[in-house]
Amino acid sequence: MNLLQRAFRRFDLASALDDASWSTGGNTYFGMGRPSGGEERSSAWDFEAAVRYAYKRNGPVFALMLVRQLVFSEARFQFRQIRNGRPGELFGTAALAPLEAPWTGGTTGKLLSRFIQDGDLNGNGFVTNYNPGRLKRLRPDWVIIVTASEEEPHLAGDAIDGDLIGYGYAPQGSWANPVFLLPEQVAHFAPIPDPEFHFRGMSWLTPVVREITADSAATTHKLKFFENGATPQLVVSYDKEITPENFAKFKAAMDAAHVGVDKAYSTLYLGGGADVTVAGKDLHQLDFKVTQGAGESRLAAAAGVPPSIVGFSEGLAGSSLNAGNYTAARRRFADATMRPLWREAAGALSTLIDVPAGAELWYDERDVAFLREDSKDAADIQGVKSRTIRQLLDSGFEPNSVVAAVEADDFALLKHTGLYSVQLQKPGSLPSQTAPQPTQEP
Missing domain, CATH: 3.30.1120 (Arylsulfatase, C-terminal domain)
Structure with a gap:
């Protein structure tokens, strides 16, 4: 019996889960549970509550998640060479096949859509290569993250020598006969670390549950206003x-x-x-648009999506849609939200495929339509670099050192050839000029 199986034998699901819950807006939400023995698991109700009461019943949350999903799923995967600790060019091999066709009818876009959806709703996305040549998405609330410690078993992951030893997966949440998975069999996508757990992620919805409840209550208020005749109380x-x-x-x-x-x-x-x-007020007197719009902006901030990108009312007012402001918002979304998410996804999925030596799994954003303006900026930067390289070469620096210095942004790497000017002749190497000798008559 291996360490992972012994850890599961110690696991008592019935007494482990923390049943703390709270009710708000007529909905009940269940808290995160830390089972005894160090297994990191969230209650099954956390995921279901997020799906039923946020994703499927709250318009702003759905819109934010959809924008994140649509942009995130446009990327592809390639390998990226690493030379002397610096990234090089992208290339592909047959080893990328599981990511390009993860399951029957699956594509890279569908894989990434599932990854970001689970990550948003649960804070954790899980994919396994348990079946050779194929990938399988694991529903996050049916997964237990198992940690262990040799020195202090009762602390497991909290102990000084605590470490991740595997994952348990039980469809329908039935732990009578779970599937045991080793760390190298699971890609764990957790872009926001949970401060209370070592290996588990946290959903961006967690800090704004009250905002979601308030927004849903405002929508219900608006509906009741019309249902009761669109008249004041x-x-x-x-x-x-x-x-x-x-x-x-x-x-x-x-x-x-x-x-x-x-x-x-x-x-x-x-x-x-x-x-x-x-006795009551109508929607205009309540300044309903401002009230609900402010809540939407707080949700957008938690999701890392500027309001103007998702189309919220506060993002469509004033100067927000000016060319410069919208470009800045789009770039902020790409640089501070999408690219870190792609990086985390590439790091997680690299455990499931054979990465060539001297390379890493990386994302390829060249075909993402949302980033086309970034491609133009990148081309402008390349143009500046090429002109700098030409000028340095004409000044007599060694070609290899010029490229290294420009890429590293460190001119201390430049090495001179000892040749100067456009002709690149050594000093004093020009042939001496002598006066022509007169021709002697025979």
């Missing part, structure tokens, strides 16, 4: 002599005539002794 008072029976009949008649969006703006008729007072 009213207080109807009656004379004290009105009997309870007559009050009930009058209320039923009034609701039948005025409640519902199809009865909005109909004339209100009141009987004797009834008095109406406006």
Whole structure:
């Protein structure tokens, strides 16, 4: 029995999970559980709550995740040469086949879509090569991250010698017969580390659960406003002599005539002794657009997506859509959100394929339409570099040292040939000029 199996034998799922939960907005959310023995696992309800109450029921969250997914899934994978610790050119081999066709009908784009979707909802994305030549996406709430320690087994991953020893996978969350996977069999995508756990990631949705609840409540408020006739809240008072029976009949008649969006703006008729007072505010008085727009911007900040990129109202106002501002927002999204995510995905997936010596698995963004303007900027930079290289070569520096110095941005690497000027002649090497000798007559 190996170390991974022994660790699972010690695992008591029934007593391990932390059942802490909280309710807000009519929805119940379950907290993260740290099982005994060091296994890092989130409750199955965390993933399901994020899917059901955020991704499938909240428009801003869905829009943010969709923008991240659409751009993220456009990249491809290549190998990148590493020379003297510096990156070189991209190249491909047959070893990339599992990433290009991960499963039947699968593509690199579908693989990346699953990776980023699980990463956003759960903080963790898992893919395994358990079946040779094919990859399999593992639903994150059915995975346990197993850690162990020889010196302090009761602390496992928290111990000074604690380390990752494998993963457990149980479809449908049934741990009667789990599948044991070694670290080299699993690509673990966790772009945001969870501060409470050594090997587990955290979803960007976690810090903004209250914002999601508030946005959903605002949407419900808007819906109720229209369902109740698109009119302000009213207080109807009656004379004290009105009997309870007559009050009930009058209320039923009034609701039948005025409640519902199809009865909005109909004339209100009141009987004797009834008095109406406006007690609520309409959406304009509540400044509803500003209230909901501010919440959307906070969600966008957590997702790393500028509001103007996803199309939120606050991102479409004022100077946000000016060419310079939109370009800056697009570049911020590409540089500070997408490229780090691609780097993390490449690092995770490199465990599942044979990476050639002297190279690393890297992402290829050259065909990503969203980054075409970045390609133009890159071409401009290459043009400046080429002119610098030409000038240095004409000044007599060694070609290899010129390229190394320009790429490293370190002119201390330059080495001179000892030749000067355009002709690159050694000093004093020009032939001496002598006066022509007169021709002697025979």
